[in-house]
Amino acid sequence: MITLEKSSEDKIVIVNVTRRSFLQGALSASAFVLCVGKSPLLAKAATSTTPGGAPLTPGSVPTIDATAFHPGVFLGIQPDGTVLIVAHRTEMGNGVRTSLPRIVADELDADWSRVKVIQGDGDERYGSQDTDGSHSVREFFDPLRETGATARLMLIRAAAQQWGVPEAQCVADPVHVVSHKGSNRTLGYGELAALAAKQPVPRKEELKLKSPSEWRYIGKPAPGYDVTDVCAGKPLFGMDVRIEGMLFAAIAHPPVLGGKVKSVDDSAAMKVKGVKQTIAIDPFTPPHQFQPLGGVAVIADNTWSALKGRDQLKIQWENGAHAEYNSTEYKRQLQETARQPGKVVHTIGDPDAEFSKGGKVIEAEYYAPHLAHASMEPPAAVADVQGEKVVVWSPTQNPQGVQEEVAKKLGLKKENITCHVTFLGGGFGRKSKPDYAVEAAVLSKQTGKPVKVVWSREDDIKFDYFHSVAAMYIKAAIDEKGMPKAWLQRSVFPPISSTFDKDAVYGSDGEMSLGWNVIPFDVPNFRSENGKAVNHVRIGWLRSVANIYHAFAVQTFANELAYAAGRDPYDYLLALIGPGHTIDVKQPPDVATKYPYDTTRLRHVAELAANKANWGKKKSGDGWGMGIAVHRSFLTYVATVVEVEVDKGGAVRIPNVYTAVDAGIVANPDMVRSQFQGAAVFGTSLARTGEITATNGVIDQSNFHDYPVARMNDAPVSVDVQIVESTAPPAGVGEPGVPPFAPALCNAIYAATGKRVRELPLTRNGFA
Amino acid sequence: MVHLKVNGSAQTFDGDPEMPLLWYLRDILGLTGTKFGCGMALCGSCTVLENGKAIRSCTTQMGQVEGREITTIEGISAHGPHAVQKAWAEVNVPQCGYCQTGQIMQAISLLSSKPHPTDGDIDDEMSGNICRCGTYQRIRAAIKLAAKERA
Numbered sequence: 077m078i079t080l081e082k083s084s085e086d087k088i089v090i091v092n093v094t095r096r097s098f099l100q101g102a103l104s105a106s107a108f109v110l111c112v113g114k115s116p117l118l119a120k121a122a123t124s125t126t127p128g129g130a131p132l133t134p135g136s137v138p139t140i141d142a143t144a145f146h147p148g149v150f151l152g153i154q155p156d157g158t159v160l161i162v163a164h165r166t167e168m169g170n171g172v173r174t175s176l177p178r179i180v181a182d183e184l185d186a187d188w189s190r191v192k193v194i195q196g197d198g199d200e201r202y203g204s205q206d207t208d209g210s211h212s213v214r215e216f217f218d219p220l221r222e223t224g225a226t227a228r229l230m231l232i233r234a235a236a237q238q239w240g241v242p243e244a245q246c247v248a249d250p251v252h253v254v255s256h257k258g259s260n261r262t263l264g265y266g267e268l269a270a271l272a273a274k275q276p277v278p279r280k281e282e283l284k285l286k287s288p289s290e291w292r293y294i295g296k297p298a299p300g301y302d303v304t305d306v307c308a309g310k311p312l313f314g315m316d317v318r319i320e321g322m323l324f325a326a327i328a329h330p331p332v333l334g335g336k337v338k339s340v341d342d343s344a345a346m347k348v349k350g351v352k353q354t355i356a357i358d359p360f361t362p363p364h365q366f367q368p369l370g371g372v373a374v375i376a377d378n379t380w381s382a383l384k385g386r387d388q389l390k391i392q393w394e395n396g397a398h399a400e401y402n403s404t405e406y407k408r409q410l411q412e413t414a415r416q417p418g419k420v421v422h423t424i425g426d427p428d429a430e431f432s433k434g435g436k437v438i439e440a441e442y443y444a445p446h447l448a449h450a451s452m453e454p455p456a457a458v459a460d461v462q463g464e465k466v467v468v469w470s471p472t473q474n475p476q477g478v479q480e481e482v483a484k485k486l487g488l489k490k491e492n493i494t495c496h497v498t499f500l501g502g503g504f505g506r507k508s509k510p511d512y513a514v515e516a517a518v519l520s521k522q523t524g525k526p527v528k529v530v531w532s533r534e535d536d537i538k539f540d541y542f543h544s545v546a547a548m549y550i551k552a553a554i555d556e557k558g559m560p561k562a563w564l565q566r567s568v569f570p571p572i573s574s575t576f577d578k579d580a581v582y583g584s585d586g587e588m589s590l591g592w593n594v595i596p597f598d599v600p601n602f603r604s605e606n607g608k609a610v611n612h613v614r615i616g617w618l619r620s621v622a623n624i625y626h627a628f629a630v631q632t633f634a635n636e637l638a639y640a641a642g643r644d645p646y647d648y649l650l651a652l653i654g655p656g657h658t659i660d661v662k663q664p665p666d667v668a669t670k671y672p673y674d675t676t677r678l679r680h681v682a683e684l685a686a687n688k689a690n691w692g693k694k695k696s697g698d699g700w701g702m703g704i705a706v707h708r709s710f711l712t713y714v715a716t717v718v719e720v721e722v723d724k725g726g727a728v729r730i731p732n733v734y735t736a737v738d739a740g741i742v743a744n745p746d747m748v749r750s751q752f753q754g755a756a757v758f759g760t761s762l763a764r765t766g767e768i769t770a771t772n773g774v775i776d777q778s779n780f781h782d783y784p785v786a787r788m789n790d791a792p793v794s795v796d797v798q799i800v801e802s803t804a805p806p807a808g809v810g811e812p813g814v815p816p817f818a819p820a821l822c823n824a825i826y827a828a829t830g831k832r833v834r835e836l837p838l839t840r841n842g843f844a
Numbered sequence: 845m846v847h848l849k850v851n852g853s854a855q856t857f858d859g860d861p862e863m864p865l866l867w868y869l870r871d872i873l874g875l876t877g878t879k880f881g882c883g884m885a886l887c888g889s890c891t892v893l894e895n896g897k898a899i900r901s902c903t904t905q906m907g908q909v910e911g912r913e914i915t916t917i918e919g920i921s922a923h924g925p926h927a928v929q930k931a932w933a934e935v936n937v938p939q940c941g942y943c944q945t946g947q948i949m950q951a952i953s954l955l956s957s958k959p960h961p962t963d964g965d966i967d968d969e970m971s972g973n974i975c976r977c978g979t980y981q982r983i984r985a986a987i988k989l990a991a992k993e994r995a
Contacts, residue, residue: 169939169977299936306941307929309877309917313942316876324871349860379880380860380867452881452889452942452976501879501942502976533882750939750979757978780886780974788980789971795981 108153108227108269150196151180151227157252157266159186164196165216166207166473167302168451168500168507169754170810171747174301175213176220179743182293183224183286185248186265193301198475198495205497207473208508208617210710210808213743217806225283227272234271235263251292288741288803297746302499312499314471315456315530322458322526323352325519326382329371329539330359332395332773333613340372344388350381354389355522357515363578364614366481368515369539375523379530395773401612403445403545403769403776410547410609411441413568418607419582422593422662425601430553430562438640439551440633443835444625446768447543448777449618450785453501454536459516460526465492466517471500473508481510482517504758505617509541537783538775541616542768544569546625550633552599558641559651562601565633567592567626570611581608583622585662591626591707591815594661596675597634598654612773619758623709623815628836631705631819635826645823646686646704653679653706667711670805677713677738677800682706684736684798685715696827699723703823705816710808713738713800716756716816718792720824726843728825730760730792735813737797740804752813753795759817760792761785764838848909850875851919861907866890868906869916877917877945881974888973891946891953892916898953917945920952928952931990939977947973951987960991 150162161177177193180186196202204215228248235254236243245257253262265272288295305312330336342354352375359370374385431437457470459482466488472478475495483490500507512529519527531539546569552560571587573580583592583606593604618624638648656676663671682704686692689702696702699722706715719732733756742748765784769776777783822833825843833841846857850873857868864883869875869892878901881889885900892901893915901914920926925933928951938944947970954961954969961969966984975983 167940169941171939299933300938302941303933303936303938304925304929306938306944307925307932307948309945311876313876313879315880315942318874318876378863378867378871380863380871383883384860384862450976452887452940452974453879454881499942500940502940504976530880533884533887746936750936750982753981754939754978757980758976760978761976779884780882781884785974785976786978786980787971787974788983789967791978791980793981 108273151184151223153227153265153269153272155266155269157190157264159184159191159265160194161191162194162196164202164205165212166205166475166497166500166503168207168473168503170207170212170751171300171744172207172212174298175743175747176216177301178293178298179217179220180224182291183221184228185251187252188293188298190252195497197497198479200476205475206477206508207503208505210810210812214711214806214808217741217743221285222280222283225285226278229278229283230272230275231265231268233275234268238263238268238271294743295741295745298744299746313453313501314469314498315453315501317458317469317498317528319458319460319526322528323375323377323523324379324382325373325375325516325527325529326379326386326532327357327371327373327515327529327535328386328389328391329369329535330393330395331538332393333364333369333398334359334362334396336370336394336396337372338392338394341390342372344390345374345385348376348381348385348388350376350378351385352376353523355519357518363574363576365576366477366509366511366514367485368511368518373515373519375519375527382530383532398612399773401770401773403771406545406612407443407547410545410568411443413607413609414441414547414549414566416607418566418568418605421588421604421606423603427562427564427601427603430601431564433553435561436554437551438554438637439549440636440834442548442550442625442629442632444546444628445766445836446545446613447618447762447766448537448540448768448783449504449506450537450783451500451502451504451506454533455507455512455531456529457513457516458526458528459513459520461486461517461520464488465494466520467494467496468513468517469496469498470510470513471498471503471507472510472513473500473503473505474510477508478510478513481514485514486517486521504619505621506540509616533780534778537768537777537779541575541614543618543624544572544615544622546622548625548629550629552633552637554637554640558637558643560597560599560637563595563597563599564603564605565592565595565630566605566607567629568607568609569622569625570609570615572615572617574611574615581610582606587622589662590622591630591709592622594659595630596659596673596678596706596708597652613770613775620709620811620814623707623811624762624818627705627707627815628818628822631707631816632822632834635703635819635823636832644692645827646682646691649682649704649706650679653682671711671807673708678706678708681713681715681736681738681800684800685717685734688736688796688798689717689719689732689734691717699828701824701827701829703820703825703827705820705823707812707816709812709815712807712809712812714812714816716820718817718820718824720821720828722825722828722843728764728838728843730821731794733792733795735795735797736800737813738800738802739807739809739812740802741806742799742809743806745799748799748809749797751809752797755813756795756817757786757791759814759821760790763818763821763836764790766837767839846906846910848911849913851915857906859906861905863906864902865892865904865906865909865914866901869901875916875918879942879946881943881946887943888950889943889946891949891973893949893953896953896956898950917949926952927994928955928986928990931986931993934989935982935986937979937982937986939979943973943975947975947983951983951990954987955991955994959994961987
């Protein structure tokens with residue numbers, strides 16, 4: 077009943093096949109398979125049959141030594157030499173289906189053109205699959221290398237055994253073959269697969285990892301593995317999934333969070349051609365977590381009929397307490413809270429003593445509104461409930477979350493929920509929340525058929541897990557040279573933890589660590605604080621999360637201090653950072669050891685970006701200016717210089733952006749460049765026009781006309797990305813480009829116009 | 845009954861004439877390369893060619909396409925990738941890729957009327973197509989590369 081689709085090259089089209097059955101079919105009798113100790117893939121492969129029906133040879137799968145392998149890795153070598161590598165993390169433009177397998181392929185000395193990447197289903201035995209927090213490369217770099225090196229060693233040992241020569245005389249060279257130095261003999265990986273599979277799995281200490289100078293793929297630019305299929309419009313995305321007999325659903329969600337259906341008249345909806353039935357979905361039990369919002373679903377035989385039918389529903393809603401949420405009043409409350417002492421997050425020295433001395437004090441308030449993710453693919457999912465088992469196809473950053481939430485909602489066991497991960501048409505954090513997949517499962521159970529839930533753009537924007545609104549207050553006591561002697565900063569925002577605890581009002585340690593608990597400046601007396609805020613909408617993480625508003629406030633304030641001191645903002649920023657040293661940003665001990673916060677690296681990226689931008693060569697003013705901001709997030713150091721032209725009417729043009737990045741070792745520099753080019757555009761969107769507001773609990777925006785995002789003609793024309801060559805451990809890449817962008821842009825606007833932007837977006841300040 | 849050609853094949857449709865071409869292509873014909881992004885002709889993800897010129901299929905109703913020739917991403921080239929697709933791959937434009945088929949259709953339409961577009965031409969023609977990943981810089985480079993390759 078599942079439509080299997082293969083492209084002309086016989087490459088796997090991932091969208092709607094059961095990948096496990098594909099893998100069973102793909103692995104022929106003498107395939108060499110390496111994987112996690114308890115991987116279900118291995119178990120299935122071991123007991124499976126070949127495409128022709130013959131049982132796999134028991135010896136085709138090596139004995140698994142759990143200590144020799146890391147979770148999350150699956151690698152198979154076919155007798156024809158094809159190497160299969162599972163990408164267990166989600167592809168959403170982050171490039172993980174290219175960068176992760178290339179790490180394995182490098183240590184394996186595999187020919188990249190003979191590697192097939194397979195998307196892993198949701199399975200806890202892979203380890204974490206929650207693709208957020210810019211984790212993929214940094215968390216799996218070492219395990220992936222070790223897996224490739226393990227397979228390489230086993231192939232070398234197989235060749236040595238076959239030739240009857242010492243292992244030391246055999247090398248994997250150049251690619252995909254093992255050669256014997258003495259006799260010029262070679263054996264291909266495919267030829268060696270069966271024998272390699274019989275080798276004992278080497279212990280970790282036996283592995284010889286390459287030195288960086290020997291890397292052939294790591295650190296070298298590579299195009300996306302799927303670029304041809306993407307450009308061909310292949311059915312890769314969740315929205316593209318088609319299952320035989322599938323029904324389509326559009327859901328009228330409660331306009332206010334926590335709202336319930338009072339009454340519904342579906343008579344007009346039922347008259348729409350193609351509409352089959354309507355189904356009420358229960359409201360959530362607080363806290364809302366990842367539960368469906370509730371509402372009324374219209375089920376039809378195509379998407380259009382479902383959407384049209386939904387428009388015809390006449391629903392009376394009971395809106396509940398959040399109907400009193402009004403953004404204007406709420407903003408006033410947040411700002412008021414930010415002016416009062418809050419909960420202390422971190423203190424250095426004695427800021428109060430310094431402030432009480434009565435010297436010069438500079439203070440400022442900043443504000444940033446809610447944002448919606450607005451990924452180009454609105455949420456969508458297909459679920460097929462069959463008795464105790466459920467199969468879900470979903471664009472999700474969090475397939476194990478899909479399993480958990482569907483299991484919880486339907487009262488089933490998690491292991492009975494299969495989640496196939498499709499490509500994501502953008503995620504940015506929204507698709508870590510599986511509420512829409514749960515909706516599909518609820519509706520499939522009710523209809524007895526596979527159901528595809530499609531969110532419209534209006535659903536996506538109105539019912540998002542919004543990036544938090546935030547108000548911030550900063551003050552500094554200034555010495556005679558204009559340098560801060562004491563610094564106090566306070567931020568107030570409804571926390572993400574309100575998703576899981578309805579009474580949560582303070583930012584979590586995690587949110588405080590995103591650019592707020594400590595600043596990278598040489599200030600002897602410092603205190604960070606956080607004030608209470610109650611949520612009235614669903615709050616979620618969005619690309620770089622609290623770093624967005626925290627970096628906006630801190631980096632704008634630093635710029636204000638520079639002007640107050642009568643100094644060049646870049647020189648002043650370097651003075652603030654001071655001579656490089658390690659600072660304690662309250663990281664967990666293991667992170668602090670591997671990734672100490674070294675301000676030398678922050679200083680270095682600032683210098684790189686400023687030099688590339690020719691900082692200071694042209695005088696700012698008269699509608700032209702440059703601004704700079706630095707920020708470290710997800711362990712990566714970033715500096716961004718933005719150049720602006722502002723005309724008399726306030727129209728802002730961004731001809732150039734210069735970014736410098738120190739992310740440690742990078743897996744794929746071209747992908748890193750893409751991510752930072754994209755982050756500048758993402759930053760442009762939020763800084764220029766990004767604003768979600770509510771009136772009586774209902775979100776005011778609905779589509780790209782009232783929630784505009786950057787288009788080609790208002791995005792930066794050119795984004796230059798310098799990547800620091802480094803031997804430091806890999807750090808995050810997907811998110812860290814976003815936080816410094818808005819403050820660099822607003823600082824540039826100040827340089828160009830003398831008008832200070834303390835509230836986002838620019839449209840609130842007379843700019844467009 | 846509506847008669848139209850999709851990627852060279854004659855088709856008939858006797859359903860709801862208000863159904864957008866987008867959903868006909870995706871749900872009825874199974875041509876899912878044309879994407880749903882906004883439903884209001886605001887983002888360009890649904891761009892197809894009508895008699896060779898880019899249109900938004902999400903706001904084009906089936907009642908309006910009688911006798912038209914529609915080309916989708918699946919039908920732009922009978923023999924291997926189209927020059928624009930090749931340029932897209934060469935520049936490694938896509939991130940998530942969702943909007944890229946619409947971008948490619950728009951670029952094909954641009955190059956058919958302006959084989960050597962200026963930056964201003966590219967801005968004018970492409971600014972109706974949103975890419976949330978922010979690949980505009982590479983889209984511009986790929987259009988220029990395609991123009992050069994075709995010259």
